[in-house]
Amino acid sequence: METQAHYYPIRNVAEITGVNPVTLRAWERRYGLLQPHRTDSGHRLYSDDDIRLIQQVTTLLNEGQSISQVVRSLKQGAPEAAGIREDNADIWETHRARMLEAIGRFDERTLEQAYQEILGLYPIDTVNTLLIRPLLQHLGNCWKQSDTGIAQEHFFTAYLRKKLGARLHHSNLQSHGPRLILCSPSGEHHELGMLLFAVTAVSHGLRLVMLGPDMPLSELTAVADATAAEGVILSMSTRPSKKVVEQELPALIGALDIPLFIGGQYAVTHARELAAAGAVPVGTDALPALRSIRAGLHSGT
Structure with a gap:
């Protein structure tokens, strides 16, 4: 007897995988990584295979690969490429440098733009592990190297409290x-x-x-x-x-x-x-x- 397929709305998939709906839609639109079923009203429905793929992607991302490299390795049938970094500069180093520059200029607009861009492509736990925590560690270790080192650390932590607090409030209610x-x-x-x-x-x-x-x-x-x-x-x-x-x-x-x-x-x-x-x-x-x-x-x- 054929087993009936199970399908999940995007909110349930986000809870199961930890990848928010905005990121899931971006992976679908930009990279063709997912092809969810659609209801008559246009709502996305994801299969168990989709969920396994998302979990595989997040594993590779958490090992430091960029989303573009993950997509290439999966399309080439080479998921064993886990742990291989881009030949060019580490994408996370690039994002950290961009955010550090904005922090050094106390430029919240540029900091916000950089943060939101990366959140649109990567799960929040990947961003926290590979971007935010290293930034906090760097600022905590290097505050003596600048006349405004303490102020930079305070500026970034105040920014993070606002962003994390708002995200937490919204997600917790859902x-x-x-x-x-x-x-x-x-x-x-x-x-x-x-x-x-x-x-x-x-x-x-x-x-x-x-x-x-x-x-x-x-x-x-x-x-x-x-x-x-x-x-x-x-x-x-x-x-x-x-x-x-x-x-x-x-x-x-x-x-x-x-x-x-x-x-x-x-x-x-x-x-x-x-x-x-x-x-x-x-x-x-x-x-x-x-x-x-x-x-x-x-x-x-």
């Missing part, structure tokens, strides 16, 4: 997946890493109750009850205070009846202790962390 609380404990003030993760998480279908940095852990059980959350995610990029480690975190683990996931550098350096205490350390990389979170939700860890 999501229909599991609801989780996301915050950092008291004394943790680093917000950008949490925002970068949050944008990737909602692009993959999670719904987040964003509480932000410097959150007293003692209130999270009540928030979980009020929101019917299915899990809590703590972002811990720096070592927390002794009070958080010895009092607040154990009390939270004991009080919650839903999984507690912990990401950030502290989850890497103290993974064994956190797991022994009953939390689920998920590390610093967004996509593996999301896989661990979904597995933890499924198992009821």
